[in-house]
Amino acid sequence: MEALVAIAIGVLTAVGLYLTLRLRTFPVILGLTMLSYAVNIFLFTSGRLTQNRAPIIGTGETYADPLPQALVLTAIVISFGMTAVIMIMAIGGFLESGHDRVNMAEGNDEAAEDRA
Amino acid sequence: MSLALIAALPFLGALLPGLMIRAGRDACAAMTGSVTLLALVLLGLHAPAVLSGEVVQTRIEWLPALGLNATFFLDGLGLLFAGLILGIGLLIILYARFYLAKSDPMGQFYTYLMLFQGAMVGIVLSDNILLLLIFWELTSLSSFLLIGYWKHLPEGRQGARMALAVTGGGGLAMIAGMLILGNIAGSYDLTVILQHKDAIQASDWYLPALILILLGAFTKSAQFPFHFWLPHAMAAPTPVSAYLHSATMVKAGLFLMARMWPVLAGTPEWFWIVSTAGLVTMVMAAKIAFFKDDLKALLAFSTVSHLGLITMLLGFGTKAAATVAVFHIINHATFKAALFMTAGIVDHEAHTRDLKRLGGLRTLMPITFGIALLASLSMAGIPPLNGFLSKELMLEEAAHTTWITPWAMGVLATIGALFSVAYSFRFLAHGFLGPVRSDYPHKPHDPGPALWGAPAALALLVVVIGLFPMASVAWLVNAAASAVTGEAVAVKIYHWHGLEAVALWMSIAAVGGGLAMLGAYPRLRAIWDAAPRPEAKHIFDGIIGSLAATARASNDALHNSSLSRAIAVAVLAIAGAAALAFSGGMHLPGSRDLMPVPPLVAVIWAVMLLAAVAVPFLHRERVVALILVGVVGLLIAPFFVLMSAPDLALTQLSVEVVTILLMLLALNFLPKTTPVESPASRRLFDAGIAGIAGTGIGWLAWEMMTRTAAFEPISHFHLAQSKPGAGGTNVVNTILVDFRGYDTFGEIIVLGIAALAIYALSENLLRSPAVTRRLGLMRPEREAGDRHPMMLVVSTRLLLPMAMMVGVYIYLRGHNMPGGGFVSGLVFAIAYLMQYMASGYGWSHARQRYDHHVLIGWGVLIATLSGAGAWLFGLPFLTSGFEYVHLWPLEEFELATAAIFDLGVFLCVLGAVLLALASLSRLALRAGEVVNTRAYDIENPGEAR
Known part of the structure; x- marks a missing residue:
């Protein structure tokens, strides 16, 4: 079981990173979503894997580690907030500039002109 | 206490001019002057003691572990300077009242002046050198505001910038010098440092410390070769020149030299x-x-x-x-x-x-x-x-x-x-x-x-x-x-x-x-x-210019505005560092027993992996990619169920639904496909990087999972205390709302801010003419025949009360069973979103009585109040009310405090999710989507068009 989880974490990370290396905003955001899946599972497994030992007092002798679960729970909610913010930024970028590239075009660097 | 009060009075007084200016310029000046006068009187009360040779002290412990305390002392030197600062300050306030023109914002002027006065008094009364340094930098900042007070004058702005660069830079050098002195003396208290003359002058660090401190003093007091900023600072209004540049601020450097004279001079x-x-x-x-x-x-x-x-x-x-x-x-x-x-x-x-x-x-x-x-x-x-x-x-x-x-x-x-x-x-x-x-x-x-x-x-x-x-x-x-x-x-x-x-x-x-x-x-x-x-200003401008050019050149060389390159470099660097660290250390093979693979898990795993691996190949069709990502996300939920984490499963499920809805909505405004831009070699290279990182993380996870933790997990405490300490049996929930309630409190605020930021950004977009034009052109090429199908409308109406009941149920059981405010808020959000989907945003929004912002605000407020309620019992913020269970008549309240906090979480999550999605929907309205007048299209389809 541990091997399966480790492989899943690895694959999700790799796919997520590959997508974040793309040149358009939407794949980058999808990639970040995939990465946050991987990170959340990774954090969760730091409590080690257990079966049928939900941390509800009175349901058994020993329990799964509740602390990583609590951390991951908030992380899931926050990653939604983060995704929503970068999504509106991506939309804004596209609507303002007419393209959805993540890299600034070389030679026609508006920000550089502003600085000058 | 009273010395701290003298230093604090001008800062408090800085708040008054902004308010009093509405009552007229005379009232404003009188109010400001009376604060200064009060400080002067308080100072005068200490004068007899100081003149008889005493040293008046005030000590407020702040961070004793760092040696950072708010300690003040008043001796003859402090009395002289504080008297000069407050006395001449009083005259300047009077003078400025009649000097400033009607068009000058006088409230602002007095606020800056009082900030400066407070910083100066702080310098001369500080006993702790760290505190002194804070006040020192504050004088640089407030004098920057004062010199540049006439913002319309370029000389004023340039003079202010030059003064800040020179005196602020000197202040940085002085910080280093003072820290050296503090280290030699073993204390950051001036009164202690001043007694260590021999140790300081014998130290090898004496000369560096001396030079650094003198850099601070010389820049502030405009000594050669740092004298050039003072004449340029004369662009300030005359009261400022009279106060800062003759009587007080430029004497701060002299004060410092006089203050350190016993240990540095000779x-x-x-x-x-x-x-x-x-x-x-x-x-x-x-x-x-x-x-x-x-x-x-x-x-x-x-x-x-x-x-x-x-x-x-x-x-x-x-x-x-x-x-x-x-x-x-x-x-x-x-x-x-x-x-x-x-x-x-x-x-x-x-x-x-x-x-x-x-x-x-x-x-x-x-x-x-x-x-x-x-x-x-x-x-x-x-x-x-x-x-x-x-x-x-x-x-x-x-x-x-x-x-x-x-x-x-x-x-x-x-x-x-x-x-x-x-x-x-x-x-x-x-x-x-x-x-x-x-x-x-x-x-x-x-x-x-x-x-x-x-x-x-x-x-x-x-x-x-x-x-x-x-x-x-x-x-x-x-x-x-x-x-x-x-x-x-x-x-x-x-x-x-x-x-x-x-x-x-x-x-x-x-x-x-x-x-x-x-x-x-x-x-x-x-x-x-x-x-x-030689014209000092030209030399200064040349130095600043060349510094800026160097910074820009190095910045451009390191950062070419390519996100992909930056990510690639970062990932490779992290992977390299991790490999180096891992090969350098020693580790034993894992000894933990492995868990057998249940057949159901194997199936779920295979489907999830298949979906994940398919994404890079199919991602150019964005809808397809989104569906695949959704599949992966949803399948993580049963994984959590099987791995003893029911709360996570519930959260993951509901967040996933909301996220996919958000992305689908967003895709309305973005291109539907991703073009092929990078060559195959580049894609292969990216895949290589991703593969390296994925292998590394997967391997790390494997190594971690096959070992038991080196230290006992702290969650034993949470498991043992959940029932007796927090009054709940669901330990994950008690951690969220009780043990780590402060974290959760911060988190819901962050979530609320994120939602408000989304709202603000979309509002800004709607105001931009370019965006409105582009949105207007973005008519959908092809629409579904039924935009608001009756079947969907009717079933979501029926589902709404049921979903809400489920939400309430999940909320109420949360403390003892899987559930709680987070999940409940998400369930409610989904129930509302279904109405949006069925009948359109415009139609639903018109029937909604409360704004989403209000929900967020109430959520944070309720959570705050439930936490502050503990103060009534003399307990720290967010202490759970369970402690009072056996006291009549509080028995009814005891379960409530954690539940009230959870109610705040619930409202905040609900408001944030709805606000984020509603902001996107408002863009859609602007893009020409017609608001339907009826809930569904069946009666008169023409109306909805």
Whole structure:
């Protein structure tokens, strides 16, 4: 079981990173979503894997580690907030500039002109 | 406490002008002045104790572990400076009331002024050097605001920037120097440091610390070669120049040198650096002042020169010289502030400060002339005024100090005094004497007593101190000089030292030479104008420019605005560092028992992996990619169920639904496909990077999971205390709302801020004409036949109350069973979103009674109140109410406090999710989506189009 989880974490990370290396905003955001899946599972497994030992007092002798679960729970909610913010930024970028590239075009660097 | 109050009063007072300005300018000035007066009175109450030799102290522990405490102390030196700052501050507030024009925002001016005053008082009262450094930097910042007060003037902005760069930079150096001193002495308390003279002067770090601290003091007090910023800071309004650049801020450097005098002075290094810098500054600045035509520029260079004089005296390192330095600080503050205010009056009345356009003001402005006459004669060192007394003493000290040769110091000091006489007389002669002219920009006459009152009071002091030095200031000089030198000082100030006193002859030579110089002014001026001089501003601008260019070049080289490259570099660097760290350490093979694979999990795993691996190949069709990502996300939920994490499963499921909805909505405004841009080699390279990182993370996870933790997990505490301590059996929930309630509190605020940021961003987009145009063009090419199908509408209506009931149920059971505010909020959000989907945003929104912002606000407020409720019981913020369960009648309340907090979480999550999605929907409305008037389209499809 541990091997399966480790492989899943690895694959999700790799796919997520590959997508974040793309040149358009939407794949980058999808990639970040995939990465946050991987990170959340990774954090969760730091409590080690257990079966049928939900941390509800009175349901058994020993329990799964509740602390990583609590951390991951908030992380899931926050990653939604983060995704929503970068999504509106991506939309804004596209609507303002007419393209959805993540890299600034070389030679026609508006920000550089502003600085000058 | 009262010392801390004195330092805090101006800061509190800084809040008042903004409020009081609505009641008029007089009320505003009176209010500001009364705060300063109150601080002055409080200071005065301590004066008898300080004068009798006591040191008043106040100590407030803040971060004792770091040695950072709010400790204040008041000795003679502190009393002198605090008195100057508050006393002259009071006069400046009065003067500024009538100096500023109607169009100048006066509330702002007084706020800045009070901030500055508080920072200055803080410097002179601080006992802790870290605290002192904070106040020190605050003076740089507040003076930046004051110098740049007239924002429309480019000189004002440039002068403010230069002052900030120079004094702020010096302050940074000083921080390092002070920390070194603190380390040598083993304490950050000044009173302790001042007792470690031998340890500090014997240390190898003495010279670096000395240079760093002097950098701070010299930049602040405009000593050569950092003198150039002060004349440029004269772009400030005159009250600021009079206050900051003559009486107080520029003396902060002198204060620091005087304060550190007991531990730093007395060494050859101190003597050579400090007295040389002071001497050079004094002579050079006095010479420049003589040739300045702008009244304020003349006074500015004269100030630099006098600061140099005091620095030089401190540099001598003798008790007598330090006493003279203290005396001259008082005298200079009185005559120079009066002169600046006089220059301001001339500017105010004649509309010019140019000596070439002035002259003859003696008959037109007799009162102003009288004040200027007394103050500038004092500046020139003419008996019996106070400037004469301290200048005589200074010349006496200089004459008996050996600097390179026995006579060099005396000669140069006489030359400095000579220049000083020359520019003082030129100020009078070219400004006030001579015939009345007919071409002033504005016909000058004396202003009302409100404007000349403040300088007149100072001119009176000039005379009183000059005539009766022993009665008027000797006590203050004694107290301050005793504090500086650490020994009891009993100063004796005379007007007449006898014919054998060398200072008398030096004085006579200076006055004679100065008058001769004034007489030869036209010829000297021609030589001066012909001689080439380095312009400090150009040099400064060049240095700043080249620094900025270097920074930009290195920044451009490191960062070429390519996100992909930055990510690739970062990932490779992290992977490399991790590999290095892992290969360098030692580790044992994992010993933990592996878990068997349940068949169901194997199936889920295979489907999830398949979906994940398919994404890179199919991601150009964005809808397909989104669905695949959704599949992956949803399948993580059953994984959590099987791995004993029901709460996570619920959260993951509901968040996933909301996320996919958000992305689908967003895809409306983005291209639906991703073009092929990068070549195959680049894609292969990216895949390689991703593969390396994925392998590394997967392997790390494997290594972690196959081992037991090296330390006992802290969650034993949570498991044991969940029921007795927090009153709930669901440990994940009790951690969220009780044990780690503060984290959750912060998190819901972050979530609320994120949602508000989304709202603000979309609002901004809707205002941009380019965006509106583009949205208008974005008509959907193809629409579904039924935009609001009846089946969907009816079923979501039916589902709404059921979903809400589920939500309430999940919320209520949360403390003991899987569930809670997070999940419940998401369930509610989904129930609402279904209505949006079925009947359209516009239709649903029109029927919604509360704004989403309000939900977020109430959520945070309820969570805050439930946490603050613990204060009523004298307990820390967010203490759970379970403790009071057995006390009647609180039994009903005990379960409530955690549940109320969870209610706040619920409302905040609900509001945030809805606000985020609603913001996107508002863009859709702008894009031309028609608001339907009916819930569904079946009756009259034409209406919805």
